[in-house]
Amino acid sequence: VYSLKPGSPDVSAFPRREWLAAARRALLAAPSAALDYGDPRGLPELRQALAQYLARARGVRATADRIVICSGYTQALALLSTALRRCGAATVAVESLGLDAHWKVIDAAGLRTVPVAVDASGANTAELPSADAVVLTPAHQFPMGVALAPDRRTAAVEWARTAGRLVIEDDYDGEFRYDRQSVGALQALDPEHVVYAGTASKSLAPGLRLAWLVLPAAWIDAVVAAKEVADLHTSTVEQLTFAELIESAAFDRHVRRSRLRYRRRRDQLVSMLEQRAPQVRVSGIAAGLHAVVELGDADAETDAMARAAHRGLRLVGLSRYRYQPQDDVPPALVVGYGTPPDHAFAGALDSLCSALTK
Numbered sequence: 001v002y003s004l005k006p007g008s009p010d011v012s013a014f015p016r017r018e019w020l021a022a023a024r025r026a027l028l029a030a031p032s033a034a035l036d037y038g039d040p041r042g043l044p045e046l047r048q049a050l051a052q053y054l055a056r057a058r059g060v061r062a063t064a065d066r067i068v069i070c071s072g073y074t075q076a077l078a079l080l081s082t083a084l085r086r087c088g089a090a091t092v093a094v095e096s097l098g099l100d101a102h103w104k105v106i107d108a109a110g111l112r113t114v115p116v117a118v119d120a121s122g123a124n125t126a127e128l129p130s131a132d133a134v135v136l137t138p139a140h141q142f143p144m145g146v147a148l149a150p151d152r153r154t155a156a157v158e159w160a161r162t163a164g165r166l167v168i169e170d171d172y173d174g175e176f177r178y179d180r181q182s183v184g185a186l187q188a189l190d191p192e193h194v195v196y197a198g199t200a201s202k203s204l205a206p207g208l209r210l211a212w213l214v215l216p217a218a219w220i221d222a223v224v225a226a227k228e229v230a231d232l233h234t235s236t237v238e239q240l241t242f243a244e245l246i247e248s249a250a251f252d253r254h255v256r257r258s259r260l261r262y263r264r265r266r267d268q269l270v271s272m273l274e275q276r277a278p279q280v281r282v283s284g285i286a287a288g289l290h291a292v293v294e295l296g297d298a299d300a301e302t303d304a305m306a307r308a309a310h311r312g313l314r315l316v317g318l319s320r321y322r323y324q325p326q327d328d329v330p331p332a333l334v335v336g337y338g339t340p341p342d343h344a345f346a347g348a349l350d351s352l353c354s355a356l357t358k
């Protein structure tokens with residue numbers, strides 16, 4: 001009936017009119033040559049627009065020639081993994097709480113993953129294992145919802161610098177911070193050792209399959225070669241449209257509207273839980289499209305999930321994101337408050353509160 005599953009934005013709020021208008025303007029203006037086979041890095045128009053947008057919105061140090069447009073972060077990670085493997089890498093460190101789909105992508109390129117512990121200050125980059133690269137979610141750890149502490153940001157970059165290793169920064173929801181200005185991209189600390197990865201999956205819609213990498217100079221050729229083998233390049237029509245959406249400022253307006261909507265929803269979630277489920281605690285920073293709801297009792301996660309299933313509410317427990325089944329994590333739910341359409345949000349919250357009440 002309802003879903004509070006994390007991972008998706010409210011797709012019913014996709015700016016259809018603005019997207020269509022941008023597609024119309026972009027296609028009418030584009031030369032026919034733009035519809036031929038294109039540059040594997042992506043359209044220059046989009047890479048240029050993104051370089052400016054990312055500098056402005058996320059503090060990324062980007063130029064168009066460092067950007068590769070990908071079909072989603074999933075492909076971006078696959079291309080990086082292929083490039084790493086080709087250059088002799090064997091091991092990639094990953095946060096010990098995260099998405100198994102991403103671990104599988106790294107694995108499929110013939111690399112081994114090793115976990116890095118995550119706590120209230122983010123991934124413990126002070127104790128990174130021996131690996132060739134590390135994948136981090138510095139602005140908003142997925143799923144724990146904490147920001148990487150300043151000393152750990154520095155430690156990650158130092159780790160990469162000392163042995164020519166690579167940090168992959170997955171900035172999946174960096175546009176959405178509600179209590180303060182977003183912490184800027186880690187990439188700005190060292191653009192030659194940090195790859196910045198962004199996606200339109202949270203800010204627009206996952207169905208677009210649009211994402212981008214900002215690469216260190218040394219990694220461009222290997223990633224572009226992998227992209228060419230994977231699919232030549234990402235759809236030109238989507239790229240033209242997205243470039244026009246950014247250039248016309250319609251994208252900024254949409255992000256601002258979305259930020260307000262999700263901020264309101266997070267506030268509603270927190271206050272509703274305070275009233276109806278005072279035994280739980282919402283942890284993590286006020287950001288993104290999901291919140292971790294800590295439940296206290298050891299059995300509470302399984303109980304809440306069972307009650308939610310009974311009521312037809314889709315929920316995901318924190319244990320779902322463990323790197324290893326034996327890893328100890330607090331009983332908690334990862335609540336994707338971004339997912340429901342506006343009209344279903346109150347009902348979804350009510351259903352969640354009932355699932356948290358015995």
Ligand SMILES: Cc1ncc(COP(=O)(O)O)c(C=O)c1O
Pocket residue numbers: 007008071072073074075099137142170172199200201206210211
């Ligand atoms: C942690 C994290 N990174 C990245 C992504 C984006 O992936 P993609 O661009 O392939 O949709 C998601 C989407 O769910 C995510 O949760």
